[in-house]
Amino acid sequence: MSTSKIAHLISIFFLGINFSFSQVDVVYSDLVWSDEFNTNGAVDPAKWHHQTQLPAGGGWFNGEVQHYTNELANSFVNNGALHIVAIRQPYTSQGFTKQFTSARLNSKFAFTYGRVDVRAKLPIQQGTWPAIWMLGKNVNEDGGFFDANFGTTSWPACGEIDIMEHGITPSRPINYVQSALHTPSSFGNTVNHGGTLAANLGTDFHVYSMNWSPFQITFLLDGVAFYSYNPAVKTPSNWPFNLDQYLLLNIAMGGVAGTINSNFSQDTMVIDYVRVYQNVQADTQIPANFTATLGTITSSSIELLLNGTDNSGSLVYGVTYGTNSTTTAGNSGVQKSVVISGLSPNTNYSFSVSASDLSGNNAANNAIVLSATTTGVTGCSGTSNLAQQGSFSTGYNYAFETLGTNSVKITYELLDTDKVGLVAYLWRQSPFTETQMTNVSGRIFTHTLTGQTPGATLNYGVKFAYANGMSVTPYYQYVVGNNCNLNSDQFSNDKSILMQNPARDVILFDQNTTIQNVKIYSLLGQLMLDADQPQSSLDISSLSSGVYFVLIQSDQKIHKEKLIIE
Structure with missing residues (x-):
């Protein structure tokens, strides 16, 4: 092993001590399997298997267009690193001719629970799909190393852990890497994924890590956790991750990775090392x-x-x-x-x-x-299908709850079942900010705002982003510390408040009770006017002609009405 690699090992060890205890639930410290790629030439046949057999039909999954080979040109060790090379070249195998070749390696080692560290540089050209990932040892995939003796279970019931993928998220910048879990409850375009940005993927080495315990799976980039998967109730449908899995290293071409550049000739994933850690020492000391x-x-x-x-x-x-x-x-x-x-x-x-x-x-x-x-409820909740952008097929539940005196928990549940790949972002109206919400379970997302002022008015909505689109709720107002209910049956439709409608320049009120507040919203949910105690009239000359919604607060009731301004 070179002096530089030893120095890097030491730095990673101390970095691991620093991040592991704070970002993962179980720390694994015993190195149980590795390849440092110190011998030039072909990959070590005692550790790796070339998976070259085509699936039924002659094509790899996801529309990929490469042949995987065991040719030295596609996978070799040189100068202390493994090189997996995707090449544009006609290649005929198993009765099919394809225009690209690459390599797909299976580890001959499988394990349950532990940490994987892989230090690598990635190909980043359009159409390349480098991956560091894992499959259940029991997957029945012809040509896989473990298939003949252990292949009893179809994908995705075997479970798949994608430690690193690049090139398949066209909506993201070029240096975005993604990690994902595929299970019977969510596979293909899975909703169980996270990602992060890394600088200079094609020229710099980065460490891609996965920490897998009986309780959760956490993904890290250069020692920093960016996504954890931890279903509250684990079943074979959402957690097939209690059996042995093995590692795969490969570069796919085309398919969901997009169109391959016409001037593409070749690109390489360079892997400095692969290491697997578990805890194997006998432990008799009690906590x-x-x-x-x-x-x-x-x-x-x-x-x-x-x-x-x-x-x-x-x-x-x-x-x-x-x-x-x-x-x-x-x-x-x-x-x-x-x-x-x-x-x-x-x-x-x-x-x-x-x-x-x-x-x-x-x-x-x-x-x-x-x-x-538990405390009593101090907050507001409701159900709606209104949208300021996009649309909702069914709608959503929303809730604002004050925690203690100065924190507000905001929860949204999307009721639409026709949207996949779902992510939610909390939108603050003014000044505008966007914050990703935490997925609690299913289609429920939450975020807690801290340091709020009791009595202050918040204006927040939620953007639901999903495959091929997004839908955004209107901004909803909530007063910190207020106990209210914004369900539709709370809005008063009685005639205790009479309002001139249609109106021009001024709204005239004929009311039997005192009006505390009037809010006027556009049809897109944007707050256009907010007036306290307007008495018998309200100046609306600043508003353009059109249709609006008016919310009038009076005597603990909110009167809702559509307003036409001429």
């Missing part, structure tokens, strides 16, 4: 310093703050309440927040919390019992 306390309590959730230490670096926490239970993992000496959601308001709950390590050694003070009562 110590186990504590469990209460954190933030809302009308629908209770936060448990858990901590403890263990020589292995990781702890497993079990929480039982009523007939429900959940298990998660945390790092030794690092406080773990566990939020139990979906609870009822004004209800007392009792939690039994235990701690153990990955070897099953239990903390001496198991179990700690905590009791807490």
Whole structure:
């Protein structure tokens, strides 16, 4: 091994200590399999298998146009690195002639749970699709290394973990890398994915990592986590990741990677090393310093703050309440927040919390019992199908809830079932900002705003982005700390407030009650005018002719009406 590679190993080791304990749930530290690519020539046949057999029909999946070969020109080791090369050249194999060749390597090593680190430079030319990924050892894919002896399960039931893919997200910049999970509950155009930007993919090495525990799968770029997959309730449909998986390295051409440039001749993925870590040392020491306390309590959730230490670096926490239970993992000496959601308001709950390590050694003070009562609801909620951009086929639920005194939790649930590849972004009206929301489960997304001023008015909507389009809700107003209900049946349609309609320049009111506030919105949901206590008239001369919506707040009611300005 060269001096530079040893130095890099040392730097990565200390970097790993720094990031692993703070960004992944289980730390894996024992190197169990690797290839440092130190011997020039063909790849090590004891570690790698060339997968060259075409699928039925003669073409690879996703419309790809390459032949995978075991030719030295397509995969070789030189100067301490593996080179996988995609080449434009006519090549005939298995009765089919294709115009591009490449290589697809299967590791002859498979494992359950651990961390994978791959340091690589990527091809970035249009039409190239480099990938570092994993498949279940049980996949029944003809030509795969494990297929003959273990291939009992079809894709995607075998599970697929995409550690790194580049070139298949045309809406993203050229240096965007993506990680994804394919399962029976979400495959093909999966919704379980995340990505990040990296500088100079084609000229600089980057470390692509995947940390896989029994509880979650986390993806990292250069030691920084950017996406975790952790379904709350794990089933074979959403979590086929409790069996052995093996590694694949390849460059595909065309298909979903797009049109290949006419002047393309060849491009290369250069891999410095592949390393797999697990925890294999015997552990008989029990966890110590186990504590469990209460954190933030809302009308629908209770936060448990858990901590403890263990020589292995990781702890497993079990929480039982009523007939429900959940298990998660945390790092030794690092406080773990566990939020139990979906609870009822004004209800007392009792939690039994235990701690153990990955070897099953239990903390001496198991179990700690905590009791807490959820708060009443302070917030607004509703259902709508209004859109300021795009449209909704069914609609969405929305909720604004004040947590404590100065935080507001905003939750949206898309009710449309015809939209795939869903991501949600919270839109602030003024000044405009866009923030990605967290996917709680299914089509439910949430984001909590902190540091808000009690009594302040917020104006937020949500953009739902999906395959081939987007739909944006109107901006909804919420007063921090206010307890209200914005369902449609809350709007008053009585005639206690009479308003001149159509109107020109001025709206005249004939009301029996005092009006606290009037808001006028465009049909796209944009707030055009906001007036407090307008008395018997309101100047609208600044508004153009057209159709608007008016919300009039009076005596704890909101009167909604369509307004025509002439």
